[in-house]
Amino acid sequence: MSGDKILSVDRLTMRFGGIVAVQDLSFAAERKKITALIGPNGAGKTTVFNCITGFYKPTGGAIRLTHDDGKEIALQRLNDFRIAKQAKVARTFQNIRLFPGMTVLENLMVAQHNMLMRASGFTLLGLVGAPAYRDAEKRAIDLASDWLKRVNLLDRADDAAGNLAYGDQRRLEIARAMCTVPALLCLDEPAAGLNARESAALNELLLSIRNDLGTSILLIEHDMSVVMEISDHIVVMDHGVKIAQGTPREVRDDPKVIAAYLGTDEEEAVAVMESGS
Amino acid sequence: MTAPSTHTTKPATGIAALLKTAVINALIALVLFSLMVGIRTEAGSDGQLTYWTRFGELASLVAAVFGGSIVIELLRQWIGPAGTERLVPPALQKGVSLVGRYLAPALLIFTLLVPVIFYNQRYILDLAILVLTYVMLGWGLNVVVGLAGLLDLGYVAFYAVGAYSYALLATNFGWSFWICLPLAGILAAFWGVLLGFPVLRLRGDYLAIVTLAFGEIIRLVLINWQDLTGGPNGVSGIPRPTLFGIPLDRSDDGLAAKLGIEYSATHRIVFLFYLILALALLTNWATIRLRRLPIGRAWEALREDEVACRALGINTTTTKLTAFATGAMFGGFAGAFFATRQGFISPESFTFQESALVLAIVVLGGMGSQLGVALAALAMIGGFELFRGLETYRMLVFGWAMVLIMIWRPRGLVGHRAPTVYLKKAQAISSDLVKEGHG
Numbered sequence A: 001m002s003g004d005k006i007l008s009v010d011r012l013t014m015r016f017g018g019i020v021a022v023q024d025l026s027f028a029a030e031r032k033k034i035t036a037l038i039g040p041n042g043a044g045k046t047t048v049f050n051c052i053t054g055f056y057k058p059t060g061g062a063i064r065l066t067h068d069d070g071k072e073i074a075l076q077r078l079n080d081f082r083i084a085k086q087a088k089v090a091r092t093f094q095n096i097r098l099f100p101g102m103t104v105l106e107n108l109m110v111a112q113h114n115m116l117m118r119a120s121g122f123t124l125l126g127l128v129g130a131p132a133y134r135d136a137e138k139r140a141i142d143l144a145s146d147w148l149k150r151v152n153l154l155d156r157a158d159d160a161a162g163n164l165a166y167g168d169q170r171r172l173e174i175a176r177a178m179c180t181v182p183a184l185l186c187l188d189e190p191a192a193g194l195n196a197r198e199s200a201a202l203n204e205l206l207l208s209i210r211n212d213l214g215t216s217i218l219l220i221e222h223d224m225s226v227v228m229e230i231s232d233h234i235v236v237m238d239h240g241v242k243i244a245q246g247t248p249r250e251v252r253d254d255p256k257v258i259a260a261y262l263g264t265d266e267e268e269a270v271a272v273m274e275s276g277s
Numbered sequence B: 001m002t003a004p005s006t007h008t009t010k011p012a013t014g015i016a017a018l019l020k021t022a023v024i025n026a027l028i029a030l031v032l033f034s035l036m037v038g039i040r041t042e043a044g045s046d047g048q049l050t051y052w053t054r055f056g057e058l059a060s061l062v063a064a065v066f067g068g069s070i071v072i073e074l075l076r077q078w079i080g081p082a083g084t085e086r087l088v089p090p091a092l093q094k095g096v097s098l099v100g101r102y103l104a105p106a107l108l109i110f111t112l113l114v115p116v117i118f119y120n121q122r123y124i125l126d127l128a129i130l131v132l133t134y135v136m137l138g139w140g141l142n143v144v145v146g147l148a149g150l151l152d153l154g155y156v157a158f159y160a161v162g163a164y165s166y167a168l169l170a171t172n173f174g175w176s177f178w179i180c181l182p183l184a185g186i187l188a189a190f191w192g193v194l195l196g197f198p199v200l201r202l203r204g205d206y207l208a209i210v211t212l213a214f215g216e217i218i219r220l221v222l223i224n225w226q227d228l229t230g231g232p233n234g235v236s237g238i239p240r241p242t243l244f245g246i247p248l249d250r251s252d253d254g255l256a257a258k259l260g261i262e263y264s265a266t267h268r269i270v271f272l273f274y275l276i277l278a279l280a281l282l283t284n285w286a287t288i289r290l291r292r293l294p295i296g297r298a299w300e301a302l303r304e305d306e307v308a309c310r311a312l313g314i315n316t317t318t319t320k321l322t323a324f325a326t327g328a329m330f331g332g333f334a335g336a337f338f339a340t341r342q343g344f345i346s347p348e349s350f351t352f353q354e355s356a357l358v359l360a361i362v363v364l365g366g367m368g369s370q371l372g373v374a375l376a377a378l379a380m381i382g383g384f385e386l387f388r389g390l391e392t393y394r395m396l397v398f399g400w401a402m403v404l405i406m407i408w409r410p411r412g413l414v415g416h417r418a419p420t421v422y423l424k425k426a427q428a429i430s431s432d433l434v435k436e437g438h439g
Helices: A045-052 A081-085 A104-111 A113-119 A131-150 A166-178 A196-213 A224-230 A248-253 A255-262 A266-275 B015-038 B055-079 B090-117 B122-147 B156-173 B177-199 B205-224 B255-259 B265-291 B294-304 B306-311 B316-342 B352-365 B370-408
Strands: A005-016 A019-030 A034-038 A060-066 A072-074 A089-091 A184-188 A216-220 A233-238 A241-246 B039-043 B049-053
Touching: A005 A045, A005 A216, A019 A034, A019 A045, A019 A216, A019 A233, A019 A241, A034 A045, A034 A196, A034 A224, A045 A184, A045 A216, A081 A089, A081 B306, A089 A166, A104 A113, A104 A131, A104 A166, A104 B294, A113 A131, A113 B294, A131 A166, A166 A184, A166 A196, A196 A216, A196 A224, A224 A248, A233 A248, A233 A255, A241 A248, A241 A255, A248 A255, B015 B039, B015 B055, B090 B122, B090 B265, B090 B370, B122 B265, B122 B294, B122 B316, B122 B352, B122 B370, B156 B177, B156 B205, B156 B316, B156 B352, B177 B205, B177 B316, B205 B352, B265 B294, B265 B316, B265 B370, B294 B306, B294 B316, B306 B316, B352 B370
Parallel strands: A034 A216, A034 A233, A089 A184, A184 A216
Antiparallel strands: A005 A019, A005 A060, A060 A072, A233 A241, B039 B049
């Protein structure tokens, strides 16, 4: 694989006691591209995600993130919130994790916490109502409204996030992650539970994030219609190891992938894979 | 808030089911009362244990439970499930919500006028000062429990630190109240951070237990560190507060003499009243302000979902610590006020009971709601005094009142959350959606 890599995972290993969830996994995600991580249930995809986003500390291996300005960050050395704050890696969750008791707008304001904290002079300036902080807050609201427009939730801005429909919650979570202005956006099954129409809208949203904003995306997905349509590069995992990688076309035709992903019954597997194209 | 209107869970109506429930209740009563009522023990004349049985009373109690549960079951079938709408008619609820809008300003104006209206009633003024102290403590703890969702069972520790800070600084160095007050707050906040560092990685029940232990440790240190704190004897002769250096006493330098009016002991009480009112309002102002700042939003986000906070790059440890320190600081202020008001403090004033009471105020008020906490403090402290005439039945009536409030308002008196920022229109969020936090 050639090109400008934003993320390179090198011989990543994660053990939980005696269980090896991920073993010697190496892959890379290119800048301003959409990379998909697929594999059957229990292949270790979410574990890889949790290692990249700092929720797990890898047992071995290296995860390197290269920013646009060429600065390299070893993600395996940073822990939890610092990966989002310093390395600018944002993520969403397989089971949506919004702040249900806060409004949609508040959710997006919390995402801009670190910027607003600095602007509020770590609360002191904000407490006395300094104009600099008020300007910063206004800019934050503008950014939030901008994202609400993109995900088509502007008229729900003042509703509680917990009152949104499932599909809206999924989009809001992506908008919230984008409000942190990330270099790499990691999406854990963004299309799970969406109907065909919502799924198509999601494709459009992700493509616009890549094309208009140039944000690199790494995603885990089961929905083949999403993966095959928007991914630039696909990495296939099974039982914690990488079994294939390449363009959607290459991966779809790989017999190893078909066998691993959907059992050995190739005819059925091919049928399902085809349905996604 | 909608009442459960479905009758799908209607209990079995047969006589057999009725009798079965009654028999089970009677059996539970038998087990409970057999030792408490059935056997009476007493120390005899030589100190030996004597006991006798009271099976007659036991039998009548069990029979009462048996009959009572039949009556209650029949009543329940007759009335149907008890929901909010049944207990409180919708028209009244609408009225309550209308009143709610003007309640806070009306309460504030009334509070400001209390010393004028009740100038000659020392008892009411003292009670008002007590209520305001608990309002302030409730608002302080509200930052920790209501906003950040950290269950703190040892809040009294910070109250104690504040009280002893003022008492010791004032009696040993003769510093004035106005210098000691911020110091007491800072010291309490410092202890909050010191406690916070090791324990804030704990969650939920574990955090609650450790904070409970911390509250006890502070109390035991106060009892045993005799050289510094005077041990169980406490600290006495704590200086009264002055109005910027002018004492409120009978002396020639006193305020009364300077103003040329006749001295009255009530002056000091009224001064204390406005002092605690100012402190409480400061707490309220700071909390409302902080809620609208990124730090306050981060506290609430932490209560909603800690994992999501970390994924958004929020340093959860420092965010929790600031919540703890802020709550502790307000507790410290309240403690300093308590010390100057009482003139004498001892470890007895800082038992777990105080922590539990303040926590009950926050929970009853509706977690996170400033007005709710104030109302709950009024109900818990003032209401408790109101029932004083009922003597032994006071606790019973009080318990009933609590149960009724919890049926009517399961999420506290003020059951909604106000958003901190809005695009078009601020909409209150039903507390059914708001999380309680996981510690």
